[in-house]
Amino acid sequence: MTKQRDQISGSCATDISAREEDSxxxxxxxxxxxxxxxxxxxxxxxxxxxxLDESVVVRLSEKKREPQWLLDFRIKAFxxxxxxxxxxxxxxxxxxxxxxxxxxxxxxxxxxxxQSLDEVDPELIETYNKLGISLEEQKxxxxxxxxxxxxxxxxxxxxREELARQGILFCSFSDAVQTYPDLVKKYLGSVVPYxxxxxxxxxxxxxxxxxFAYIPKGVRCPMELSTYFRINAANTGQFERTLLIAxxxxxxxxxxxCTAPMRDENQLHAAVVELVALDxxxxxYSTVQNWYPGNKKGIGGxxxxxxxxxxxxxxAKISWTQVETGxxxxxxxxxxxxxxxxxxxxxxxxxxxxNFQQADTGTKMIHIGKNTSSTIVSKGISAGRSQNSxxxxxxxxxxxxxxxxxxxxxxxxxxxxxxxxxxPYIEVRNTSSVVEHEASTSKINEEQLFYCQQxxxxxxxxxxxxxxxxxxxVLRELPMEFAVEAQNxxxxxxxxxxx
Amino acid sequence: xxxxxxxxxKAGDAIILKGIDLxxxxxxxxxxxxxxxxxxxxxxxxxxxxxxxxxxxxSVSFQGQDLLSLAPEIRAREGFFLGxxxxxxxxxxxxxxxxxxxLNAIRKHRGExxxxxLDFLTLAKEKMKLLELDETLTKRxxxxxxxxxxxKRNEIFQMALLQPKxxxxxxxxxxxxxDALRIVANGVNSLRGPExxxxxxxxxxxxxxxxxxxYVHVLFHGKIAKSGGKELxxxxxxxxxxxxxxxxxxxxxx
Numbered sequence: 001m002t003k004q005r006d007q008i009s010g011s012c013a014t015d016i017s018a019r020e021e022d023s024x025x026x027x028x029x030x031x032x033x034x035x036x037x038x039x040x041x042x043x044x045x046x047x048x049x050x051x052l053d054e055s056v057v058v059r060l061s062e063k064k065r066e067p068q069w070l071l072d073f074r075i076k077a078f079x080x081x082x083x084x085x086x087x088x089x090x091x092x093x094x095x096x097x098x099x100x101x102x103x104x105x106x107x108x109x110x111x112x113x114x115q116s117l118d119e120v121d122p123e124l125i126e127t128y129n130k131l132g133i134s135l136e137e138q139k140x141x142x143x144x145x146x147x148x149x150x151x152x153x154x155x156x157x158x159x160r161e162e163l164a165r166q167g168i169l170f171c172s173f174s175d176a177v178q179t180y181p182d183l184v185k186k187y188l189g190s191v192v193p194y195x196x197x198x199x200x201x202x203x204x205x206x207x208x209x210x211x212f213a214y215i216p217k218g219v220r221c222p223m224e225l226s227t228y229f230r231i232n233a234a235n236t237g238q239f240e241r242t243l244l245i246a247x248x249x250x251x252x253x254x255x256x257x258c259t260a261p262m263r264d265e266n267q268l269h270a271a272v273v274e275l276v277a278l279d280x281x282x283x284x285y286s287t288v289q290n291w292y293p294g295n296k297k298g299i300g301g302x303x304x305x306x307x308x309x310x311x312x313x314x315x316a317k318i319s320w321t322q323v324e325t326g327x328x329x330x331x332x333x334x335x336x337x338x339x340x341x342x343x344x345x346x347x348x349x350x351x352x353x354x355n356f357q358q359a360d361t362g363t364k365m366i367h368i369g370k371n372t373s374s375t376i377v378s379k380g381i382s383a384g385r386s387q388n389s390x391x392x393x394x395x396x397x398x399x400x401x402x403x404x405x406x407x408x409x410x411x412x413x414x415x416x417x418x419x420x421x422x423x424p425y426i427e428v429r430n431t432s433s434v435v436e437h438e439a440s441t442s443k444i445n446e447e448q449l450f451y452c453q454q455x456x457x458x459x460x461x462x463x464x465x466x467x468x469x470x471x472x473x474v475l476r477e478l479p480m481e482f483a484v485e486a487q488n489x490x491x492x493x494x495x496x497x498x499x
Numbered sequence: 500x501x502x503x504x505x506x507x508x509k510a511g512d513a514i515i516l517k518g519i520d521l522x523x524x525x526x527x528x529x530x531x532x533x534x535x536x537x538x539x540x541x542x543x544x545x546x547x548x549x550x551x552x553x554x555x556x557x558s559v560s561f562q563g564q565d566l567l568s569l570a571p572e573i574r575a576r577e578g579f580f581l582g583x584x585x586x587x588x589x590x591x592x593x594x595x596x597x598x599x600x601x602l603n604a605i606r607k608h609r610g611e612x613x614x615x616x617l618d619f620l621t622l623a624k625e626k627m628k629l630l631e632l633d634e635t636l637t638k639r640x641x642x643x644x645x646x647x648x649x650x651k652r653n654e655i656f657q658m659a660l661l662q663p664k665x666x667x668x669x670x671x672x673x674x675x676x677x678d679a680l681r682i683v684a685n686g687v688n689s690l691r692g693p694e695x696x697x698x699x700x701x702x703x704x705x706x707x708x709x710x711x712x713x714y715v716h717v718l719f720h721g722k723i724a725k726s727g728g729k730e731l732x733x734x735x736x737x738x739x740x741x742x743x744x745x746x747x748x749x750x751x752x753x
Contacts, residue, residue: 445587446550447587448587448589450549450550450571451583451586451587451589451641452589452597452601453548453570453571453572453575454547454548454571454572454574454575454580454581454583455575455597455598455601455604455657455661456572456575456576456601456602456604456605456608456661457572457597457600457601457604458572458604459572461600461604465589465592465597465600466589466592468591468592469589469590469591469592469640470590470591471591472590472591472592473591
């Protein structure tokens, strides 16, 4: 067994010249773009008073008319959580979170049960329109079914009936608890146990809503499923729970997007995502995370403390793709448990931080079955005074003979006040496995910038172009519908439109 | 087209160009030759606007504009093209995407509409034939994994697409075998015209057999020591730079 921890810190020597000033000015402009999704929706919300004790958990469960087994699950988690300590091993600096200061439930008030989308509050429809997500029938994005989660509840799910014709279940988590309790009961906590870690355990106690999808045996989901998370209310934590199950031979591509208003207080987002890929199933899970990152001075922003994990059975495949540009703090390690023989895990990540953002993100690939393989491609881009860390574990168990892993972690520094760090952990417990790890840290290349400029390309566009090229291996993994959003987020132009 | 007056340029602590005068009219092809360290690359870098060079005195006008006051990308959009001696690789950025971005930046500057992807591809394929470039080039990243010869041909391909008014080709012949040299030269020759001027920087007379210049200048210790017609290049080939040193000394004494 080998354990490895190395840290590559980057802050390049400064060589002041007119050009460097030019490019740093351009980098500044690029990274100082205003957060476009920072508006607040004026809507009457039904909220719990701030504070957290067991009675809050009970009230939450009552509010959602949950069955006893789910309440038991929550209570068990809550009691466990009280005994746990917040983890501090990540390369993140932030003040202690006051869990009593947040409200654990906030939902837009509705007068009656919704019969159709027409009854959704127009304010909410408008909110999602502003975010570029149309819930209205006639304007819906072709080929994408959306579950819209607003603060603690799901407000709408599109294309439900069409999907149901193929046996695909797609709805809010709360709906699933009522409608498909057996499936939820069987798989909830089966990948991320209630006792898994501090934040996941908190989520298990107080999760409010999220998305649920089930793909039946041998069915290839004909459209992208997506959830759009929006935090609106102040002083509210968002604790969503997503559960995706792809039955034997099933396939689904799932997208997740997130935004929040600009507020001076830090807000907590502690989600749990569980993926179950049964034999020969394939789940592709893509995230574009754009929570409010805080202002230029580092005030405000979302604390994004998320547990995402998938379990892959025989011949199954789980692919995580993430573009992380938002949040003040990101603590996130989408992972794969490669349980079945020949199962495959993939992790493609772009994490971009600027101003005072801090990200500690990566993955865990746990090889349990024989001939399992995993690929990790991580691209970190740091600007401003941000700190960007890749942290990844590749663990090859004794029985995972013939396992393979390839990891590649590249960091790009824009400016000289940011940091890039890599923490790869590798454990190999047999002799027939192969693990490869490559890492690089570089500063944006002045020669490349000049070459672009000499061809007439402005320095801002040149930086976009180069950053985009740097991320290409990850961006090309994104479904088309998301690629556009991702490119806008990074201030990039996607290449490959020709040839 | 391009007029250089008494240009004195410093790089680091050393004065590299010690008063250059050069006048290039529309349609002319000039060649600059000279031994290593004579200031050829400094001239190319200064004219194209690369960082790290300080203009001590002198001026450069390009189509009546003060070239040295313009940002590098504005120089490019005004029609100033530099063929790089060492073209840089830009991983992950598609060659075609890059070139279309460049062409559209130039078109926008001129007030012309942007070219769409399909029209661009048609145009690019036509120019690629001229440079005998493989079509796989359209699928590759900028200069990534290109051989030395491919990089140089790619520079001329870019020039053919961007149609500059003035092209400064810095050792475009270095590292080329005889076939590649012929292809590059054909590319350059096909772009010669009454409105377009060239300045070739080279070590070798051989290039000038293929691209026949109107004028040849010899750069020596930061100054143009001698100018002449194309026969000057042949003379240099025969005699080396020794006799130029004599001339330079004499003019220095005078």
